[in-house]
Amino acid sequence: TPPSRILLPLLLPALLALGPAAPCSPRPNATRFVCTEPTLSTFPAGLPPTTAAVSVEFTALAALVPAALAGLPRLQELHLSSNRLAALPEGLLHPVPALRVLDLTNNLLADLPADVFAAAGRLRHLVLQGNRLRALRPAWFRHLPRLRWLDLAANELAEVPPEVFRPLRSLRSLDLSRNRLASLAPGALAGLRALEQLDLEGNGLGTLPPAAFASTPALRLLFLQNNELRELPAGIFVPLRHLRVLDLARNRLRALELPPRPPGPALDLDISGNPWGCECPLLALLRRAAPRLTATRDTLCASPARYRGQEVASVSRAGDAGC
Numbered sequence: 044t045p046p047s048r049i050l051l052p053l054l055l056p057a058l059l060a061l062g063p064a065a066p067c068s069p070r071p072n073a074t075r076f077v078c079t080e081p082t083l084s085t086f087p088a089g090l091p092p093t094t095a096a097v098s099v100e101f102t103a104l105a106a107l108v109p110a111a112l113a114g115l116p117r118l119q120e121l122h123l124s125s126n127r128l129a130a131l132p133e134g135l136l137h138p139v140p141a142l143r144v145l146d147l148t149n150n151l152l153a154d155l156p157a158d159v160f161a162a163a164g165r166l167r168h169l170v171l172q173g174n175r176l177r178a179l180r181p182a183w184f185r186h187l188p189r190l191r192w193l194d195l196a197a198n199e200l201a202e203v204p205p206e207v208f209r210p211l212r213s214l215r216s217l218d219l220s221r222n223r224l225a226s227l228a229p230g231a232l233a234g235l236r237a238l239e240q241l242d243l244e245g246n247g248l249g250t251l252p253p254a255a256f257a258s259t260p261a262l263r264l265l266f267l268q269n270n271e272l273r274e275l276p277a278g279i280f281v282p283l284r285h286l287r288v289l290d291l292a293r294n295r296l297r298a299l300e301l302p303p304r305p306p307g308p309a310l311d312l313d314i315s316g317n318p319w320g321c322e323c324p325l326l327a328l329l330r331r332a333a334p335r336l337t338a339t340r341d342t343l344c345a346s347p348a349r350y351r352g353q354e355v356a357s358v359s360r361a362g363d364a365g366c
Contacts, residue, residue, distance in 0.1 A: 067099075074117075078102065086111045096120040103127060113138045124148035124170075131155055137162045148194075149173040157182040168192040172218070175199055184210045196242070197221040202228060209234030220244040220266065227251055233258045240264040244290070247271050257282050268292040268313065275300040292316050292338065297345070299325055301332045310334040314355070318345035321358050323366035329359040 067078030069089050075096045078087060083102040090097065095117050104123070109132035112118060118139040124146050133156035136142060142163055152174040160166065164186050176198040184190075190211050200222040208214065214235055224246040232238070238259045244266045253276035256262060262283050272294040280286065280302035287308065289301075293316035301310070315338035319325060329336075336342060336356050344350040350358050 069094075090115060092116060094118055096122075098122040099126070101125045105129065107132060107135060109134045110138070111135065115139055116141065118142055120144040122146045123150070126150055128152060131159055133157075133159055134162075136160065139163075140165065142166055144168040146170040147174065151175060153177060155180070155183060159183065161186050163187065164189065166190055170194040171198065172196040173198075177201070179204060179207050181207050184208060187211060189213050191215045194218040195222070199223060201225070203231040204228070205230030206233050208232065211235065212237060214238055216240040218242040220246070222246050225249055225271075227255055229254060230258075232256065235259050237261055242266040243270070245269040249273070251276065251279060253277070253279060255279060260284070262286055264288040266290045267294070270294050272296055274298060287311060289313075289334075292341075298322075299328055301328060301334065304332050308335075311337060313337045315339075315341035317342075319343065319355050320346045321350040321353070321355060321363075322347070323363060325355075326359045326363055326366060329355070330362075 067080050067083060067087055069076055069087060069091060072091055072093050074093050076090055076094055077098045079101045081102060083099070083104060086099065086104060086107055092114055094115050096119060100122055104126040105128065107128065112135060115138060119141055121142060121144065125148065128147065128150040129152065136159065140162055143165060145166060148170050153176065157180055160183055166187055167189060169190060169192065172194045176195065177200065179200065181204065184207065188210060191213055193211065193214060196218045200219070201224065203219065203224065205228050212234060215237060217235065217238060220242040221244065224243065226249060229252040232255065235258055239261055241259065241262060248270040249272065251272070256279065260282050263285050265286060265288065268290045273296065275296065277300065279300055283302040284305055286302045288311045290313045292313045296317040297320040299314065310332065312334035314336070321344035339354050339356045342355045344353050344355055344358060
């Protein structure tokens with residue numbers, strides 16, 4: 044009999060006696076812990092105090108105890124995306140004052156404790172995309188002066204309260220896309236003077252206040268596509284002298300407003316999928332601003348009848364003898 048056939052029966056009982064291995068066991072003195080075990084239902088215990096980054100993602104984790112992060116004073120990144128978390132303990136982040144990145148994408152969070160970020164003053168990136176948040180609490184943002192990236196996309200937000208983001212004086216990127224914002228309140232973006240990128244895509248926005256962007260003079264990228272905008276207030280983009288990308292695609296616009304033409308590269312402009320009225324004001328504006336139009340094949344005139352179905356860019360370049 045071959046020796047391997049003798050050894051196998053002897054080894055099997057020993058292996059069975061050990062039982063199944065605990066999923067995602069921490070290693071001593073490690074600086075990074077990663078677990079994507081689908082059966083994991085409790086946050087791993089015993090992580091070494093040297094841990095700087097934790098990723099527990101795509102698991103069955105549904106709850107966290109208040110002391111889950113105790114003993115991790117060096118933790119800088121916490122990734123908890125694609126779990127089943129429906130709530131967070133109020134004091135969860137108190138033991139990790141060095142935290143820089145918190146990712147809670149694709150969980151079941153409908154609300155957060157008012158002071159959940161009170162001890163997270165060094166936080167730079169906060170991702171809450173793909174949850175069930177229905178309202179924004181001003182208290183969440185009071186202690187986050189260093190936050191640079193805030194992602195609130197794909198929640199159930201119906202409004203942005205005025206002044207809610209004012210404490211976020213370092214914020215560079217704000218994503219509010221794919222919520223339920225039918226309008227934007229005056230002062231909703233107050234205090235965001237460092238903001239460079241704003242995404243409001245896919246909200247069903249029907250109107251914007253005339254001074255919507257008066258508080259965001261540093262804005263460089265603005266995404267307003269896939270909304271229900273029928274008109275833009277006169278001068279709405281005048282404060283945006285640094286704007287480089289403006290996406291107005293797939294709204295219901297017939298007339299256009301543009302920011303002042305800055306020195307340097309032309310504005311990247313997507314106005315496709317709107318029923319444009321190719322009258323003299325629009326044609327003159329496009330010639331004067333000379334933006335770099337994208338998706339020109341879908342950027343068509345709806346009126347007047349002589350231009351219906353023609354590309355806006357072609358009509359603008361050719362000019363109109365009646366203007």
